[in-house]
Amino acid sequence: MFASKEVPVIAPSEKALIPFVSVENMMRLVHHIGIEKVLVELTDAVEEDFRRWEMFDKTPRIASHSREGVIELMPTSDGEIYGFKYVNGHPKNMADGLQTVTAFGLLATVSTGYPVLLTEMTLLTALRTAATSAMAARHLAPRNVRSMAMIGNGAQAEFQALAMKAVLGIQEVRLYDIDAKATAKTARNLANSGLTVTSCTSSQAAIEGAGIITTCTADKQYATILTDNMVGGGVHINAIGGDCPGKTELHRDILLRADTFVEYPPQTRIEGEIQQMDADYPVTELWRVIRGEAQGRRDDRQITLFDSVGFAVEDFSALRYVREKLKGTDFYQEIDIIADPDDPRDLFGMLQRAKD
Amino acid sequence: MFASKEVPVIAPSEKALIPFVSVENMMRLVHHIGIEKVLVELTDAVEEDFRRWEMFDKTPRIASHSREGVIELMPTSDGEIYGFKYVNGHPKNMADGLQTVTAFGLLATVSTGYPVLLTEMTLLTALRTAATSAMAARHLAPRNVRSMAMIGNGAQAEFQALAMKAVLGIQEVRLYDIDAKATAKTARNLANSGLTVTSCTSSQAAIEGAGIITTCTADKQYATILTDNMVGGGVHINAIGGDCPGKTELHRDILLRADTFVEYPPQTRIEGEIQQMDADYPVTELWRVIRGEAQGRRDDRQITLFDSVGFAVEDFSALRYVREKLKGTDFYQEIDIIADPDDPRDLFGMLQRAKD
Known part of the structure; x- marks a missing residue:
């Protein structure tokens, strides 16, 4: 060494x-x-x-x-x-x-x-980010979710899929990345994981039937990985990639329909998806859900959003x-x-x- | 290892x-x-x-x-x-x-x-703290200073003495600490340094004839290592120990007589000796002196104070x-x-x- x-x-x-x-x-x-x-x-x-x-x-x-x-x-x-x-x-x-x-x-x-x-x-950050996503999904995802979409197939993708499998019992992961090589890499790495891996050629295809939609893309810019018309009810969105000022992944119309859960509001309002929204856009702190002090998922048609930026x-x-x-x-x-x-x-x- | x-x-x-x-x-x-x-x-x-x-x-x-x-x-x-x-x-x-x-x-x-x-x-911090003190003293101490007082004979004491020797040509260091063992330790460590080491039994005795007075004590409290009547004109005070909120070493009356030089005012006003003073107490940023944009020592009778808190x-x-x-x-x-x-x-x- x-x-x-x-x-x-x-x-x-x-x-x-x-x-x-x-x-x-x-x-x-x-x-x-x-x-x-x-x-x-x-x-x-x-x-x-x-x-x-x-x-x-x-x-x-x-x-x-x-x-x-x-x-x-x-x-x-x-x-x-x-x-x-x-x-x-x-x-x-x-x-x-x-x-x-x-x-x-x-x-x-x-x-x-x-x-x-x-x-x-x-x-360790890759592992804890996946674990934090799984923890949020455990409290927010629809019951008996079996399929997840993974949009952005970079360094975090496999960790996310395995955490959702291990913690929530996810059986299928549907992959999409603008770079097909990244998707191929992720599919190869998950080949013997026990997950059914479906490689898709569009975000739209990837989210079909998925109860959890995870976005984890790396461009430092306002991007729109998901638009409003793509997302139906009854899903949990796990948005990881929008994690600094000027970097978001979701169209704001999705945020207007979703119930949004965050780690630490003062940080998320600057760094998260909600930087696109007004300062009074309502959010729920995830720890309060976990403590039973705030409601998590309310009904089967609701869109829940974990606007994750990572916290100390x-x-x-x-x-x-x-x-x-x-x-x-x-x-x-x-x-x-x-x-x-x-x-x-x-x-x-x-x-x-x-x-x- | x-x-x-x-x-x-x-x-x-x-x-x-x-x-x-x-x-x-x-x-x-x-x-x-x-x-x-x-x-x-x-x-x-x-x-x-x-x-x-x-x-x-x-x-x-x-x-x-x-x-x-x-x-x-x-x-x-x-x-x-x-x-x-x-x-x-x-x-x-x-x-x-x-x-x-x-x-x-x-x-x-x-x-x-x-x-x-x-x-x-x-x-490395002990070395850079002593080097920073020497740099300030090079611009602020009276000309041809040959003797310094070192009040507080802890971990920083020898580094301070050697830096003042190496950079300014100090020949004598006069030691004082409330704990005589600390003074003995410092005197022993400096025995073969080429400095004349004088161990004193009071601050008053230590500062006698010293052109540089360095205070470096560790108590986390408002202390008064130096009072106003102890300090004559024509000295440079190098105050290192007062470096966090609630921790100071000098009586405020000394600050009223001294011209005070600091590293970074927003930090020093919270952490330094000048936390005792009003927000408009005048200070000079040391970097401006070094760049020749502000005056350092003005005359031989002036008291200069480097209110050092350490900066990144x-x-x-x-x-x-x-x-x-x-x-x-x-x-x-x-x-x-x-x-x-x-x-x-x-x-x-x-x-x-x-x-x-």
Whole structure:
């Protein structure tokens, strides 16, 4: 892992070492548990934290926008544990052979400020995004839904399909992407998943008979993946791709017919599909549905919309899940990222002694 | 370094690996260059960035406060490179044998969002804080100053003394701390530094004849390390310890006599010594002095005050300095923190293939 960079060791103190989960180890951890089981357990972990929503420090993410994309820091805390995620969103990266979204995250102890976990979060974000979608769908989708449409067949597509299968019992996924190669890639990856995979050549074809319509496209612009006349009643729309200012996927007429559920309104009004709507467009906070304080799906003909932009609490859930699952495994390395001299005031002495 | 956690390797792609500088490697890098040379070069690096102040994205740090302390994220960007630091401040840590301040930092490419450096920043913050103090003193201290007082002999003390020696030619440091053990520790560490070290039993004694008075104490409360009658004219006060809401070190009467220089007024008015003053208390931005757009020291009898709270640009300077200095060395490890599949849309395929 560390190429030829290994050097003789000056033993750091125990407290100075924190577990680091590389991409490689994250993949091992996921296979060790099983992907679908991870998705089910993550869905429960996210739901647990939505249930105690008020305990979390909530700050809209801190975004640094550039012409090419955005770099964001998403911090939160439940009073005992602090977590944050670094994540970028660069739609043009794909053309250069790079990931549109990469991420890593950290947990720390609030009472000391000492980090306790550093981990890759590109994979983990894909998993937690799918788990959050499944959690919302569990409360909002029509009963006994068996078919879903997946519009946008990029990096998130398979995770979404498997989460809906594992958590809701979805049996068929109907794929569509403007790039047929992306659809072929997704179909190939899901070939042995147990899902019936139907590749479609239009959004219209993909949503036929689907009780859940997931949109997850990456263009940083106002797009219209779904128009009003395409969408019948009795569906749940899971809109993931519209997640920053200037980036939406749904025609506003759909929003006028739908009941819209969101993570954290101050963030969603800026970043979500509802950025197209007036400031008083009614939304329901998803955590209130989960707590039984607000109604989810009301009837079979209703259109429900989860206008998902991703929120720090979901990353927190994923991070604490990984931390828990690491116990007793060796799917991590210990890295020496905290200077922890024996006498805390003697940082200089520690440096000085390292010379001898 | 990685205990017994080494596992067989699935080679990650080149782009997925980023250099990580552990505490141990930071110490090696510093000794390889030489501490005083690092302090001089860092002072220049910070000054370079203050000179192009307007190029930086400036956001007040994002703080998560708790009863015990604070965890902060400090991001900035010059349009090409993005950097942030994670840093905590927990005054009570010291009593538990932990560092009051620990930190790590990251640089990323703005155009792709891909990280390019991850490094410990506990040591690096100590170095950049001392370098920033030296940079300010270079523009504000009385001419030919040869003696400094160092009030508060904690983790920052030796770095401050060495930076003032290396950058300004200080010959004597006069130490005082309410805890004589801290003073003894600092005196011991500076014994072979070439500085004349004088240990004092009061602040009053420490500041006698000192042209620079540095205060760096850690109590999270309104303290009065210096009162008005203690401070004569013709000195430069370098106030570092007052760096968060509710934490100050100087009596306000001193501020009424001093000309005060700050990093970033919106942050300093909340966190610095000047939180004690009215919102229209006049301050000069240090970068304007460095650019020759504002006056620094006006005359020999003036009291100048650098009300330093630490700003993201200084961390950025330190991070880019380390990145530059790493070239051609092996003072880093490569860590696999970015999931970078061959086909960026095929994140799931990468995960799937890792199973085989």
